[in-house]
Amino acid sequence: MTEHEPRPTVWSRPERGTRGPAPERDRRQITAAAVALADADGLAAVSMRALARELGTGPASLYRYLASRDDLLDLMADAVTGEVDLSAAPGGDWIGDLTALALQAKAAHARHPWLLELTAQRGSVLGPNAIDYLDHALAILTHAPGTSSQKLETIGFVGGLVTLFARHEATTTAGGATPSAQAAHLAAVAAEGRHPHVLAALATAGPAPSDGPADRDALFERLLRRILPGLLGS
Amino acid sequence: MTEHEPRPTVWSRPERGTRGPAPERDRRQITAAAVALADADGLAAVSMRALARELGTGPASLYRYLASRDDLLDLMADAVTGEVDLSAAPGGDWIGDLTALALQAKAAHARHPWLLELTAQRGSVLGPNAIDYLDHALAILTHAPGTSSQKLETIGFVGGLVTLFARHEATTTAGGATPSAQAAHLAAVAAEGRHPHVLAALATAGPAPSDGPADRDALFERLLRRILPGLLGS
DNA sequence: AATAAACTGCGATCGGTGTTCGCAGTATTA
DNA sequence: TAATACTGCGAACACCGATCGCAGTTTATT
Numbered sequence: 007m008t009e010h011e012p013r014p015t016v017w018s019r020p021e022r023g024t025r026g027p028a029p030e031r032d033r034r035q036i037t038a039a040a041v042a043l044a045d046a047d048g049l050a051a052v053s054m055r056a057l058a059r060e061l062g063t064g065p066a067s068l069y070r071y072l073a074s075r076d077d078l079l080d081l082m083a084d085a086v087t088g089e090v091d092l093s094a095a096p097g098g099d100w101i102g103d104l105t106a107l108a109l110q111a112k113a114a115h116a117r118h119p120w121l122l123e124l125t126a127q128r129g130s131v132l133g134p135n136a137i138d139y140l141d142h143a144l145a146i147l148t149h150a151p152g153t154s155s156q157k158l159e160t161i162g163f164v165g166g167l168v169t170l171f172a173r174h175e176a177t178t179t180a181g182g183a184t185p186s187a188q189a190a191h192l193a194a195v196a197a198e199g200r201h202p203h204v205l206a207a208l209a210t211a212g213p214a215p216s217d218g219p220a221d222r223d224a225l226f227e228r229l230l231r232r233i234l235p236g237l238l239g240s
Numbered sequence: 241m242t243e244h245e246p247r248p249t250v251w252s253r254p255e256r257g258t259r260g261p262a263p264e265r266d267r268r269q270i271t272a273a274a275v276a277l278a279d280a281d282g283l284a285a286v287s288m289r290a291l292a293r294e295l296g297t298g299p300a301s302l303y304r305y306l307a308s309r310d311d312l313l314d315l316m317a318d319a320v321t322g323e324v325d326l327s328a329a330p331g332g333d334w335i336g337d338l339t340a341l342a343l344q345a346k347a348a349h350a351r352h353p354w355l356l357e358l359t360a361q362r363g364s365v366l367g368p369n370a371i372d373y374l375d376h377a378l379a380i381l382t383h384a385p386g387t388s389s390q391k392l393e394t395i396g397f398v399g400g401l402v403t404l405f406a407r408h409e410a411t412t413t414a415g416g417a418t419p420s421a422q423a424a425h426l427a428a429v430a431a432e433g434r435h436p437h438v439l440a441a442l443a444t445a446g447p448a449p450s451d452g453p454a455d456r457d458a459l460f461e462r463l464l465r466r467i468l469p470g471l472l473g474s
Numbered sequence: 475a476a477t478a479a480a481c482t483g484c485g486a487t488c489g490g491t492g493t494t495c496g497c498a499g500t501a502t503t504a
Numbered sequence: 505t506a507a508t509a510c511t512g513c514g515a516a517c518a519c520c521g522a523t524c525g526c527a528g529t530t531t532a533t534t
Contacts, residue, residue: 015425026481027529054521064484066523075521126360129411132422137429137438144437154444162408170400177363188366191249195371203378204371210388232470260510261500288492298513300494309492 015131016077031061033071037081041118044082049120052078079124084133086121089114092142100150105230107143108164109223115172122173151239160237164230171226178216189213249365250311265295267305271315275352278316283354286312313358318367320355323348326376334384339464341377342398343457349406356407385473394471398464405460412450 022029039060043052054075058065072078090110096103115121130136143161150157189208196205217225256263273294277286288309292299306312324344330337349355364370374395381391423442430439451459 018425023481023531025479025529025531027483027531029482053519055519065521066484066486067482069522070482070484123361127357132426134429137426137435141435141438144441148437154441155446158441158445163404166404166407170397170404174396174400187248191252192366192371195368201371201375203382204375207378207388207392211392233467236466257502257510259500259502259508261502261512263511287490289490299492300513300515301511303493304511304513 013073015133016072016080017133019073021071029070031063031071033081036061036068036071037078037085040078040082041085044120045118049123052082054078076128079128080131080133083121083124083128083130084135086114086118087133087139088135089117090135090139092138096142096146096148098149100146100148101231101234103146104143104164104234105227107146108168108230109227111165111168112172112175112223112226115168116175119176122169122176125169147238152237156238160234163237164234167226167230167233171222175222247307249367250306250314251367253307255305263304265297265305267315270295270302270305271312271319274312274316275319278354279352283357286316288312310362313362314365314367317355317358317362317364318369320348320352321367321373322369323351324369324373326372330376330380330382332383334380334382335465335468337380338377338398338468339461341380342402342464343461345399345402346406346409346457346460349402350409353410356403356410359403381472386471390472394468397471398468401460401464401467405456409456 016033021033036057040052040057043057043060054065054068057078058068061068068078072081090107094103094106132140140161143164144157147157147160152160192204193208195201196208199205250267255267270291274286274291277291277294288299288302291312292302295302302312306315324341328337328340366374377395377398378391381394384391386394426438427442429435430442433439
């Protein structure tokens with residue numbers, strides 16, 4: 007076992023001590039700059055050096071606030087989770103309420119495409135905002151059927167569906183050149199004759215219909231409303 | 241727009257020219273070594289240097305076979321796709337056949353956990369094996385209801401469900417210390433009193449039941465059998 | 475008031491990464 | 505035979521995350 011034991015998360019370390027001079031920056035500020043950087047140029051553009059440059063300091067200084075770049079990624083993820091509005095009190099319709107919550111989460115992914123990449127390469131660490139989110143989702147499911155375990159798994163599964171749809175919408179919306187090149191290559195290969203079904207499907211199915219955001223949300227909502235009752239006893 | 245136009249995939253470039261001396265290696269060999277490396281020590285362990293060392297050559301030599309590390313990742317993904325057995329001819333039960341195919345894909349993910357990380361950070365590029373897979377899936381859906389577009393989207397969605405379940409199973413199976421540390425932290429936070437629903441859920445739901453692989457497959461199969469009819473007209 | 479302790483900012487640096495360049499050697503083509 | 509196009513690869517480039525140690529600053533203790 008080469009595993010190093012699980013270091014405590016960013017949030018278990020105190021933001022600052024009480025002894026020295028007041029820090030010139032704080033985690034919120036650093037996180038905001040990192041999110042802005044990722045929004046602008048993607049997750050790869052968020053290097054400690056670039057971030058330090060953005061903040062007008064040296065790279066080494068950032069390590070007074072973060073133990074590692076992974077800490078920064080955790081903070082970024084939780085910051086986006088905090089964008090979800092949890093103020094709406096749960097009504098009687100738990101399916102509707104959970105669906106609305108999922109739609110909000112999907113919208114957050116649309117605003118910050120790099121979130122997909124982030125949560126993929128890094129198992130989600132529950133920050134304070136994520137815990138609030140989880141508590142809210144459980145509140146919504148209070149009067150829903152099913153055991154607590156089932157509810158927890160359902161919330162996780164809905165989160166997975168959110169990422170699934172977010173990915174799909176991200177690749178079909180602003181993809182630009184990627185899908186056409188892929189489609190061309192696929193058509194060329196299919197034309198060679200060894201993939202009759204692909205050929206037929208490409209002939210039948212025209213180019214992308216390109217639904218609007220409203221249509222996409224409606225599709226997602228319909229799917230959730232159909233699946234959710236089955237997941238929780240009903 | 242800082243986007244560089246879509247470079248052709250690995251497979252559109254010829255494996256080798258006709259002029260010079262015979263290459264000492266080929267892509268299949270290199271890909272196999274990379275997969276072995278990833279299986280053993282994770283995707284991060286697959287660096288060009290480590291791979292070259294494994295093959296007994298210099299890092300620069302690899303660039304005679306691959307234009308970039310991304311090419312290597314594409315080859316690795318397609319190699320794993322090639323592990324899926326497509327020899328079984330489609331029977332009349334398209335739901336059963338598609339479910340069996342999905343179970344195979346899920347098993348491949350279990351054998352190569354790094355696949356999740358790979359497909360996440362890199363939009364799937366359709367290699368030859370992936371095209372074979374797609375053609376086979378479309379063959380299964382020949383007599384299923386729905387338009388060609390619906391069938392293509394269904395296949396993609398099923399693929400997404402595979403990754404979702406693979407991720408879930410990967411994190412709950414060999415996770416080790418991660419979940420317990422997370423759970424402890426969560427319990428501590430919930431005990432502070434501001435997250436009553438989380439607290440209640442943790443009290444009710446005991447530790448992980450830890451199902452066997454058969455149970456997990458059965459769960460996945462049940463979900464697919466319930467969802468699939470709804471996706472394709474029915 | 476004097477001292478000790480703990481903290482901040484950060485230049486310099488380490489080991490690692492993907493990738494490129496140029497050159498010597500080799501096989502094919504004209 | 506000469507030109508051409510390839511192979512293998514050592515050296516190097518730019519960048520990355522992270523660490524070390526030091527000067528300066530603030531708080532806590534005596």
